[in-house]
């Protein structure tokens with residue numbers, strides 16, 4: 001079996017660049033973006049790609065070229081967006097822990113909006129803006145207290161989560177913001193979780209935010225935009241995922257003729273299924289009656305299985321008949337949690353090239369150097385062409401960053 005990304009053979013890429021190797025399809029990135037744009041047609045949403053899903057500069061540049069804005073959660077991500085040619089005035093800054101230095105950097109860059117997550121942050125942003133002599137555009141991230149029905153580690157819209165301002169405190173927070181001279185209230189936002197497989201929590205959150213926007217308008221606080229966050233799930237295994245047209249239709253209906261522009265912050269659903277991870281089988285080992293396929297990718301390259309027990313589909317590019325068994329697919333890292341699949345039917349032998357699917361989001365961007373493993377290379381395929389968009393990290397580069405004192 002020969003497997004391809006667009007018109008490029010995965011075996012050829014593995015030969016040329018080695019493994020583990022991330023491979024992305026430019027056509028799939030474009031299609032995912034267009035899918036949002038066409039579903040929400042007529043509402044002319046500003047799509048702000050959530051950089052943390054995959055911040056590779058070439059991917060950001062590609063999205064910027066399509067007219068996409070960006071959702072960032074750190075100063076580092078703002079630097080990435082600007083380096084990739086993204087527009088500051090289409091960039092919004094989310095997150096509970098913005099530092100003063102990050103606020104100043106984003107103010108000077110002229111970002112579109114700060115998504116503020118608490119009362120103390122409002123005061124601190126006002127002070128930073130005063131010091132810069134700039135008025136900061138702000139939206140308040142409201143926690144609509146809906147259950148996103150996803151994995152607890154990626155559920156963010158419940159009262160018990162650290163994110164956002166509780167709905168019952170929201171109006172008071174807006175009134176307070178309105179008294180701060182270096183802030184300009186522009187919007188309202190939420191983000192209730194990630195990998196949502198059900199539309200109703202998203203729609204419910206939208207309704208609750210709009211009710212709040214109406215109450216604010218009645219008190220003289222007119223908002224310019226509503227930002228519904230990201231979170232639409234993708235197919236990793238056998239999930240059914242929300243239909244974007246149905247989502248758009250529900251939002252269109254709820255918005256009615258309010259003069260609010262729409263912002264969305266999709267991350268996973270723009271890149272997740274546009275990427276895969278290639279890994280080579282080192283050996284197959286057996287402990288008692290349990291089989292392990294030991295591969296050269298590990299939890300430091302792809303953390304999702306270890307972190308969320310996430311499922312990733314795995315194909316062998318050249319499965320040998322009669323060689324199929326049930327095994328855990330594991331990496332070389334010294335952790336029992338270092339697995340890429342558990343109890344999986346798989347055909348594998350030493351030297352086989354495996355394809356780990358749906359590895360475009362929260363994969364390379366979560367990679368680490370644990371066990372002094374250099375980070376994997378990344379390749380972007382476009383038709384029959386391909387470019388190395390991140391060279392494999394060298395061990396010498398890693399060691400250069402450290403000092404052997406004493």
Ligand SMILES: *Cc1c(COP(=O)(O)O)cnc(C)c1O
Pocket residue numbers: 050052053071073094095191193194195229230231232265266267268269
């Ligand atoms: C992570 C995140 C997103 C993107 O979530 P996806 O599930 O990848 O679409 C959007 N907004 C905020 C505030 C986030 O933290």
